[in-house]
Amino acid sequence: MRPLGSGARMNLQHWQAQFERWLKNHHTHQDSAHDLCHFRRVWATAQKLAADEDVDMLVILTACYFHDVVSLAKNHPQRQRSSLLAAEETRRILSAEFADFPSEKIDAICHAIAAHSFSAQITPLTVEAKIVQDADRLEALGAIGLARVFAVSGSLGMALFDGEDPFAQRRPLDDKRYALDHFQTKLLKLPQTMQTAKGKLLAQHNARFLVEFMAKLSAELAGENEGVDHTVIDAFSPVD
Incomplete structure (x- = not known):
């Protein structure tokens, strides 16, 4: 993550506040391993991993906050599809709930979300997706x-x-x-x-x-x- 100007920092803070507000109202029934505090920790780790990288921090921020917006239980028969379902739901949420969110970033965000899962076995193809995957996996250790x-x-x-x-x-x-x-x-x-x-x-x-x-x-x-x-x-x- 190259040094951000004040405008870029304020933009990230704006979207982080928007996402937190939405999640507090709509993501209230998840277990403690996939809750808002988990999203915050993954974002904090992702920022450290992104240091010195030329990346899109809004893509990373958004993927960190929505990567488990759908998280099927460990014993659910469709568990391996959780990240794909989360990516689909994130696309819907960003389009329907955040009208001013830059739509050109949604594909990259959804790829990072789909690729974060261990069980899905989807290869991350962008630096942003690699950082989100690593940040989430560090939460498991x-x-x-x-x-x-x-x-x-x-x-x-x-x-x-x-x-x-x-x-x-x-x-x-x-x-x-x-x-x-x-x-x-x-x-x-x-x-x-x-x-x-x-x-x-x-x-x-x-x-x-x-x-x-x-x-x-x-x-x-x-x-x-x-x-x-x-x-x-x-x-x-x-x-x-």
Whole structure:
């Protein structure tokens, strides 16, 4: 993000205020992992990832605020279509609710929204889409990611982990049944999917936090409350 003039900053602030006002009135039934606070955090991260990049910040801002305007539950049969549905709904919202929004930016915004999802497997083709994807995926790692995993799994009535085999050494992974399995099925894979160099470094850093949590959990399950299980750290630490 090249330095913005006062007019460009004011324009972003104007649209951010407009989006927040609309979302507070119309996006009120989402879980805590996909709410307005999530959109704000993704936008804050995206601004850091966009530093020194020649990008359209209004495209990024808008995609950050609407990327989960449709977010189907983890156990929904059409879950993988969430980002496509969110892109379609964003197109409708911008056209119907924000008459003065620059229409020439909508295609780029909708592409960034469609491509942000891990499950959709859509390749981001623009720098803006890559930044939005990375910013959203960073939300799934670190302390916030840890909290989100267990918040979502609790709302779905899932077990925290398999007490007999918590790290799935002798069974197939099943993150629709056990929250901890989601670390291996998705979260620890995220650093290798990052689109920007800065995003990858941050993802590796935050993935290590999740591995440290796993190592601490493993130690406690073995009755060791003061240390960590270094075999878990060796097995799951992200590759640089």
